[in-house]
Each structure stands twice: as structure tokens, then as C-alpha cells.
Amino acid sequence: MTGARRTVIVGTGEIARWWVRRLHAREDVELVAIVEVVPGRAEALQDAFELALPVHATVDEAVTSEPADLLVNLIPPSVHRVL
Numbered sequence: 001m002t003g004a005r006r007t008v009i010v011g012t013g014e015i016a017r018w019w020v021r022r023l024h025a026r027e028d029v030e031l032v033a034i035v036e037v038v039p040g041r042a043e044a045l046q047d048a049f050e051l052a053l054p055v056h057a058t059v060d061e062a063v064t065s066e067p068a069d070l071l072v073n074l075i076p077p078s079v080h081r082v083l
């Protein structure tokens with residue numbers, strides 16, 4: 001994937017399925033990590049799309065471990081500051 005935007009997905013609720021389906025299909029996007037605090041949710045999303053991405057508990061942890069060009073924030077606005 002030369003030139004693909006390295007992308008971290010933050011949050012794995014229902015809206016994440018919509019976004020991941022589209023992002024995963026793009027040649028200019030490389031999904032590199034997921035941020036999720038609810039056990040099991042990231043695994044369910046990965047199973048649905050046959051992904052094998054590292055899962056992190058915080059955004060800081062994710063972008064430190066997986067250099068990224070893009071962060072797709074899919075969590076409710078009320079918890080943006082928490083992560």
C-alpha cells in the first residue's frame with residue numbers, strides 16, 4: 001500500500017462498522033490500529049472484517065505504537081476527552 005494513509009480507528013460501536021467497511025475497501029487507506037476500552041468490542045469488529053490489528057486502550061498508546069497519518073474518532077462526543 002504505497003502512499004496509503006495509516007489510519008487508527010477510535011471506537012468500535014455501530015457507526016464504526018459503517019466507517020471500517022468503507023475505509024478498508026480504499027486503496028489509499030491502511031488500517032493500523034484500533035482504540036477501544038470495552039473488552040470484546042474491538043475483537044468483534046475485527047472478526048466482522050477479517051482484520052488483525054493491534055488494540056489499544058488510549059489514543060496516546062495507539063499513536064505511539066502505530067505511527068498514523070489519520071485518526072478516525074468514532075466515539076460519542078461526551079467521552080472525547082477521556083480517551
